[in-house]
Amino acid sequence: MATLYINEKKKKGHINPEIYGHFSEHLGRCIYEGLYVGENSEIPNVNGMRKDVVDALKEMQIPVLRWPGGCFADEYHWKDGIGPKADRKKMINTHWGGVVEDNSFGTHEFFELCEQLGCKTYVNGNVGSGTVQEMSEWVEYCTFDGVSPMADLRGENGHEKPWKIDYFGVGNENWGCGGNMTPEYYGNLYRRYQTYVRQYNNDAPIQKICCGANAADYFWTEGVLKTCTAAPAPGPDADNPGFMNGLSLHYYVHPGGWENKGSATEFDSKIWYQTLCKAIYMEELIRRHGAVMDQYDPQKKIGMMVDEWGCWFDVEPGTNPGFLYQQNTMRDALVAGITLNIFNKHCDRVKMACIAQMVNVLQAVILTEGPRMVLTPTYYVFHMYRHHQDAELVESYVEGNQSIGEEAAYQVPQISESVSVGEDGTVNITVNNLSVTEDVPMEISFAELVPSRIEAVILTGAMCAHNTFEEPENVKETGFCDYKTEANKIRFTAPPCSVISFRVGQ
Ligand code: AHR
Numbered sequence: 001m002a003t004l005y006i007n008e009k010k011k012k013g014h015i016n017p018e019i020y021g022h023f024s025e026h027l028g029r030c031i032y033e034g035l036y037v038g039e040n041s042e043i044p045n046v047n048g049m050r051k052d053v054v055d056a057l058k059e060m061q062i063p064v065l066r067w068p069g070g071c072f073a074d075e076y077h078w079k080d081g082i083g084p085k086a087d088r089k090k091m092i093n094t095h096w097g098g099v100v101e102d103n104s105f106g107t108h109e110f111f112e113l114c115e116q117l118g119c120k121t122y123v124n125g126n127v128g129s130g131t132v133q134e135m136s137e138w139v140e141y142c143t144f145d146g147v148s149p150m151a152d153l154r155g156e157n158g159h160e161k162p163w164k165i166d167y168f169g170v171g172n173e174n175w176g177c178g179g180n181m182t183p184e185y186y187g188n189l190y191r192r193y194q195t196y197v198r199q200y201n202n203d204a205p206i207q208k209i210c211c212g213a214n215a216a217d218y219f220w221t222e223g224v225l226k227t228c229t230a231a232p233a234p235g236p237d238a239d240n241p242g243f244m245n246g247l248s249l250h251y252y253v254h255p256g257g258w259e260n261k262g263s264a265t266e267f268d269s270k271i272w273y274q275t276l277c278k279a280i281y282m283e284e285l286i287r288r289h290g291a292v293m294d295q296y297d298p299q300k301k302i303g304m305m306v307d308e309w310g311c312w313f314d315v316e317p318g319t320n321p322g323f324l325y326q327q328n329t330m331r332d333a334l335v336a337g338i339t340l341n342i343f344n345k346h347c348d349r350v351k352m353a354c355i356a357q358m359v360n361v362l363q364a365v366i367l368t369e370g371p372r373m374v375l376t377p378t379y380y381v382f383h384m385y386r387h388h389q390d391a392e393l394v395e396s397y398v399e400g401n402q403s404i405g406e407e408a409a410y411q412v413p414q415i416s417e418s419v420s421v422g423e424d425g426t427v428n429i430t431v432n433n434l435s436v437t438e439d440v441p442m443e444i445s446f447a448e449l450v451p452s453r454i455e456a457v458i459l460t461g462a463m464c465a466h467n468t469f470e471e472p473e474n475v476k477e478t479g480f481c482d483y484k485t486e487a488n489k490i491r492f493t494a495p496p497c498s499v500i501s502f503r504v505g506q
Contacts, residue, residue, distance in 0.1 A: 028323030034359030074128030081106020097322025127171030183223025303351025310363030
């Protein structure tokens, strides 16, 4: 028996909706086929964007979308992706399968997609192979409202009004695919490039994101922050430590390590626990990178932006290894549930996170095949957790949370949870049972609240259960009514491999 104590009165921080963000790169079938099929496609679309996919993403409440990469971002030259499509330059996507990129999805298409999704925009600029001028002109092209060379060019290409860039990334993985730089070298480039990411609209300033570390590379975090915070500039940037609003962090879960990622659908319970244990490691990464950040930014003005996270397994047999197309099971659902609970609990520092990637790549929420679309178990977790967006994290604690697992090195707590309170006072509780085999009898105990209105949903199934184009509803969110209430308590049993969401009101 485990008891989840909730002090619904003790608010601990605001959960930024962008923690529930997504990432879409020009990689495999994410953009092309997955999101964009072109206006002449037989697949129903609005201005080239797949209608089924856009509708499902809206239903899931997507808050922000990062584009165009990833590694692709530091090879992308935005001017190749504007103007009449027939005239757009074709390039080789060297990172991802060596395929021809025809640039038919570019800046205008990205903003159109975000407008249809109703989400914020996160554009990632090119430091690795791009110039300061190129980056600066992209920002001018997108956001300047007036007469200027780039604003005029935008008008000639059919969009008079500027768009809004909510977040701008100054390079991606510049310690690796984005230029193999040292932290000091990148830190200095960051200071320089970000200077020309001009704020043309003071009512809607662009949040600038500096390239942070891969996994446990604390040396990078330290080196970049030291360089960026040295000799702060006077003027508007003085208030903005290190000239940045966010510092990114990337972390992928590969159960057998990079060389042995393993199948997405065929695994045993030992690998199940290895995977979940590696997902829980996110907590340590946030704490330790956060401790380095605290030294340079004690007031926590810089957000930790975990703008790439998720499971990275072997590609589906028979598919292009450069396309990173993988299936998605209940194991992915638990990784998502655990990770989002961790982000919620660290909402004082984590201000954005983007799962990699949105459609058809890595831990996708949607898979497509021609005109068919399937929602993955991960999709349902994001849907079930959407009520945490913009809510206040409250104090919660599990008593009797056993350590489980098959190997000493890969023990995990049986229960993962987080709790928030929405503006209308509704308490949102997300609980995961990480055990492959065992039920957990549970009691939720509120400090004061006596529940009278409860809505609950569950996602559960065998550990390898997944949805296919032939059987798209093997795993899906369903109503959960198997609970009892008494005074300030709710009692229920959490089945093995399950994600449960309660919404409780008085
Ligand atoms: O998401 C796939 C790749 O993983 C991204 O392009 C890169 O940033 C990371 O290494």
